[in-house]
Amino acid sequence: MTPPAAAPRSLATAQRSLADPSVRHPLWPPLTEGCPVTSTGAVAYPLDVDYAYDEVPADLFARPAAHGLDRWAPLLPPLAAPGLGEGNTPLVELGDGVWVKDESRNPTWSHKDRLNRVAVSAAVASGARGVVVSSSGNHGAAAAAYAARAGLPCAVFTSPDAPPAVASHLRAYGATVLTVPQEAVRPLMRRIVAELGYQAVSSVTDSAHTGHPFGPEGYKTLAYEIALTLGRAPAAVHLPTGYGELLFGVAKGFQELARLGVTDAVPRMYAAEPAAAGALTEALRTGRPAARVPVAPTTAYAIDCAVNSYRGVVAVRSTGGAARTVTDEQMRAAREELAARGLWCETSSAAGLAGLRAHGPRETDGPVVCVMTSSGYKDVGTARESFAPTAPDWASVREALAAT
Template structure:
């Protein structure tokens, strides 16, 4: 096949249930409350997107790298909303050869920009009057930015205990910031959808996390970039995991690359959760599609989820990977290791590397990639410390520099 109008045209053709991929629905409207045919009273099953893979342009994976998801338009749902130059983030090698995919270089400093370019496009294309999202930080900031770019109102439910910079970040884009008790969020989101015509770009279901069916497609592009940068699929990818949408999207991206003959393997996907939660780890341990767990205090506030999405179960099982948990101390150590190499991330974002360092495995059959999801600006403790001014005399300056070298 030669390049044609498919170069910028979506080849998405249908939504299908992850519980039973033979159950298909039209591409529009996005089914944000899960699959109506396969969901049960116990589990709301999310939807996946299918494509006309036989129409993918032959040169799709040989075109020059570029910022913006438009580069991958054939393998994404329609990109109706304008972008902000998301994606094409760097790969940085650590001294031991582990590769870090640094998603903090996205426009709002996190991986969530990839999801929101796609999800906000879906809201715009389907005639939504606005978007609504529940988020502790990264997702809300990205949703607000892409909604502003698309000219859509944005309502963000967030915790009153989120980092101080979060509310300022959200309001800078013109979002309406709503802080209500956690148990009120999803009922209120559903009313905003039903009564005001907004579209939810985060989950509105109570029995499991379903999320927006189009959103995780944006994460596939991370896999495309990694494979092109390495010249092959890695042996393993380690990711911070909350609800598992990033995990699922990256796994699907690598599966598509293998299906299209771009790579000859699919990496093992390793999900890392905070020990204070660990819903996906529990679901896989017990053989259930979802699990609900108590959530304890943790610095990894961005991924401390009480219930998992079935997407994560699918990704781990399909790739032969695993889900593991790490402590705050292990994430803090990984964060410090990254900072020592010039990469500053929030504690949650270091979970993938923490999982590799704590649990392995030490792969011998190819490169290993750890995804760092967001900037250190997003952390709870950022800008919370105060420091004494340095005395303007040489002994004090010399002492400070000597102490720094000793550290």
């Protein structure tokens, strides 16, 4: 295989604690269990990545958009693993100033491809022997694909309640699929890391979600693309939210754009969580860095998280946004609205639009963007319905057409 062309030089310089940005660590190795200085027994504080912003090429945001995160390499950690043409997804106008960023157009049909291009690159660059991830679907599929692309083995812990097609999707990339009780996942992940030399690309901490410190940097590119397409920063961005990594990455991307003088404002970030959980909403309501909540049954399986990451708290507070909950019925209505406009997504992916519709009125000082995170093929209910065949006569066909 011909090696990929070298990406432009990364300007990443260090890791720093989100709890106290003055606490800095070298860029390598990635600190996947949180900041060892500021974390406590109650909260594992995630790491952020800092850059030499004064060295960013003056024309970086004047260049046309392109598939592959290499386009944004100076503002990402080193991209040591080859890509799959991720990013540069369409921004589709719904009308009335509302736009949808359709992340289902990524290589494995979700936003997680952006995170895993960066996280798997970190595993390659630091000499990891493989990657391990806990995922109900999207994250595992993306990790497996990018690990396969990089020639690394991948172990994926999945939920027994994951959609039936998930295991097939993962195994198609050569991943080892492991289905164990939830309470056993993180101890086993830590052992795989310690004994087999794998790198975790999802959270291994029990006290709060930390995740890979480099991964959310990939989500910044959503903000870059939105600003290039609109020619400005939107007034607000509404996002489906589980642990809050996407929320944080997009917020940071817009903050960098403002810092570099590309835009003159940072949009308000609105997290949309399923009402069956709502850990970030609870953390913000009570003023805590992280909260743990019970999780009720919900069709939004991809974002029904019992605990939030401090990243989400930082994103909402720093942009003047809010965290809101939406019901399954509100997400289904938003999903149907999107499908009627030609955009098919899983129920969780419609949470951003559901939050906008349920908690309006929307901002009037500019466009509003809702991020749609993944394809309808990922939904837990997809292909489970059955439909009777149509009788092969004109009366039956005409009746069926009239009914729709």
